[in-house]
Amino acid sequence: MAFLEVKNYRKRFGDTEVLKGISFSLEKGEVLAVIGSSGGGKTTLLRCLNFLEIPDEGTLTLGGEVLFEAGQGKAALARLRKKRLHFGLVFQQFNLFPQYTVYKNILLAQALLAKEAFQRKKKDFAAVLKAAPPSERKKLKGEQRKILSEIRANQKQRMEERTERLLVRVGLSEKRDAYPYQLSGGQQQRVAIARALALSPDILCFDEPTSALDPELTGEVLRVIKGLKSSDSTMIVVTHEMEFAKSVADHVIFIADGVIEEEGTPEEVFGSPRSEKTRAFLRSSEQNRLGGEDA
Amino acid sequence: MFWQVTLNLLEGFGVTCLIFAATLVCALPLGLILAFGSMSKFKPLKAVVKVFVWIIRGTPLMLQILVIYYGPALLFGWGFLDRVVAVIVAFVINYACYFSEIYRGGIESISKGQYEAGQVLGMTKSQIFFKVVLLQVVKRIVPPMSNEVITLVKDTSLARIIVVEEILKVAYDYTIRGLIWPLFYTAVYYLIFVGVLTLLFGFIEKKLNYFRV
Numbered sequence: 483m484a485f486l487e488v489k490n491y492r493k494r495f496g497d498t499e500v501l502k503g504i505s506f507s508l509e510k511g512e513v514l515a516v517i518g519s520s521g522g523g524k525t526t527l528l529r530c531l532n533f534l535e536i537p538d539e540g541t542l543t544l545g546g547e548v549l550f551e552a553g554q555g556k557a558a559l560a561r562l563r564k565k566r567l568h569f570g571l572v573f574q575q576f577n578l579f580p581q582y583t584v585y586k587n588i589l590l591a592q593a594l595l596a597k598e599a600f601q602r603k604k605k606d607f608a609a610v611l612k613a614a615p616p617s618e619r620k621k622l623k624g625e626q627r628k629i630l631s632e633i634r635a636n637q638k639q640r641m642e643e644r645t646e647r648l649l650v651r652v653g654l655s656e657k658r659d660a661y662p663y664q665l666s667g668g669q670q671q672r673v674a675i676a677r678a679l680a681l682s683p684d685i686l687c688f689d690e691p692t693s694a695l696d697p698e699l700t701g702e703v704l705r706v707i708k709g710l711k712s713s714d715s716t717m718i719v720v721t722h723e724m725e726f727a728k729s730v731a732d733h734v735i736f737i738a739d740g741v742i743e744e745e746g747t748p749e750e751v752f753g754s755p756r757s758e759k760t761r762a763f764l765r766s767s768e769q770n771r772l773g774g775e776d777a
Numbered sequence: 778m779f780w781q782v783t784l785n786l787l788e789g790f791g792v793t794c795l796i797f798a799a800t801l802v803c804a805l806p807l808g809l810i811l812a813f814g815s816m817s818k819f820k821p822l823k824a825v826v827k828v829f830v831w832i833i834r835g836t837p838l839m840l841q842i843l844v845i846y847y848g849p850a851l852l853f854g855w856g857f858l859d860r861v862v863a864v865i866v867a868f869v870i871n872y873a874c875y876f877s878e879i880y881r882g883g884i885e886s887i888s889k890g891q892y893e894a895g896q897v898l899g900m901t902k903s904q905i906f907f908k909v910v911l912l913q914v915v916k917r918i919v920p921p922m923s924n925e926v927i928t929l930v931k932d933t934s935l936a937r938i939i940v941v942e943e944i945l946k947v948a949y950d951y952t953i954r955g956l957i958w959p960l961f962y963t964a965v966y967y968l969i970f971v972g973v974l975t976l977l978f979g980f981i982e983k984k985l986n987y988f989r990v
Contacts, residue, residue, distance in 0.1 A: 532897050534893055534896060534897065566896065566899055567899045570897065571897040573893070575888075575890055577888070577890035577893065577894035578894075579891070579909055580913065580988045580989060580990050581912045581913060581988045581990075582988075590898075590908065591898035591899060591900060594908065595899060661987065661988050661989075663988065663989040677898070678897075678898075681898060681899065
């Protein structure tokens with residue numbers, strides 16, 4: 483069984499069915515590129531993987547664990563929050579938190595999760611203390627306090643080191659104290675990538691990560707994404723950058739009208755597409771690219 | 778004479794400040810609750826809040842003060858509230874409604890992407906609100922809030938309709954006895970108060986200038 487298995491994902495908004503039964507699988511460490519024209523359902527698919535939208539039908543299995551099965555009612559949906567952490571998402575519009583520095587943007591979610599874990603531990607300790615015989619309570623309390631402060635210090639150190647490492651990885655160490663509005667689009671997107679990596683998702687998704695950028699800024703972002711590939715992370719990239727898809731992906735899916743029209747290795751999909759729709763799409767995107775260069 | 782008037786007006790100004798402060802303290806949080814109500818996905822609650830806000834914003838504050846003060850006694854034969862209390866209740870309800878609309882506008886102006894970014898980072902709804910959205914909302918609503926708060930300073934003068942001894946009422950009583958100037962003198966008090974508030978809001982705006990939304 484593959485690392486990620488998506489089976490028969492369907493999603494409709496009102497009368498329009500955007501995903502009409504999408505199934506694919508992905509091995510650990512692979513990069514999947516999702517291409518297709520706008521409105522074809524690429525972004526919806528990505529949003530369904532991250533549970534920003536809930537599919538109407540289908541199942542999702544990750545590492546053998548069923549993360550999502552449609553039709554399980556509200557209780558299952560409430561538990562989705564933790565399951566989201568298996569996936570990271572980098573948005574087209576970055577969506578950085580404007581009131582925090584670059585550093586805090588990357589740190590925030592880690593800090594919140596660490597705090598939750600810490601509070602749980604504290605509660606457990608309190609329960610232990612309550613169960614202990616009164617004579618030993620004082621001693622126990624002292625010990626607990628020491629352990630808790632160690633845990634906190636440890637958490638803090640780990641988060642800070644991690645954040646610094648990520649800043650280096652996206653090449654923005656010198657911008658750690660800048661606010662998002664002080665950065666270029668490319669830099670903002672690199673921060674967003676670091677922020678998504680901070681929670682070590684099993685699968686990192688990119689939703690057209692360079693579409694909102696000026697052409698001269700796309701390179702730096704694509705380089706960072708390529709750089710991640712070497713470090714065996716699994717990624718799903720929705721993109722309009724065909725050259726990028728060709729060079730970075732292990733696997734390509736072409737989506738049109740809510741179905742997978744064609745899939746295979748980059749060589750297969752770009753080199754010898756079987757479907758007429760794929761050929762037409764590739765032709766027109768090639769023309770657009772050349773047209774863009776002329777202008 | 779001048780000092781006597783100054784002191785008397787100051788006493789009235791104290792009542793003005795009391796109404797002002799009590800209204801702010803209660804209406805700011807109440808407004809937020811109303812704002813959440815008016816954005817609720819639970820349709821009946823949303824409808825009730827919307828109608829309530831419509832009624833309160835759609836009728837004069839002076840009328841509301843009269844209703845709060847005389848209403849319980851005339852309709853149900855209950856006793857009268859303390860005059861100042863009645864005024865404060867009316868002000869709190871009235872201003873909470875205006876504030877709620879400002880909050881709502883602020884909250885709805887935050888892009889969906891901010892919520893989604895929080896969601897994919899595993900944050901809870903309340904974490905997203907308090908850690909991500911709130912400060913951005915505050916930054917956006919400071920200018921309309923400052924307007925509303927400054928209006929509140931001057932609206933306190935409506936309290937004299939039920940004979941609350943706020944500053945304008947005190948000054949007005951002098952005119953009845955033939956002394957006109959204290960009435961105009963009250964402007965000094967209002968201007969100083971509003972001046973301080975303007976500085977304060979300017980300070981808050983400047984403090985929040987370190988980021989952009």
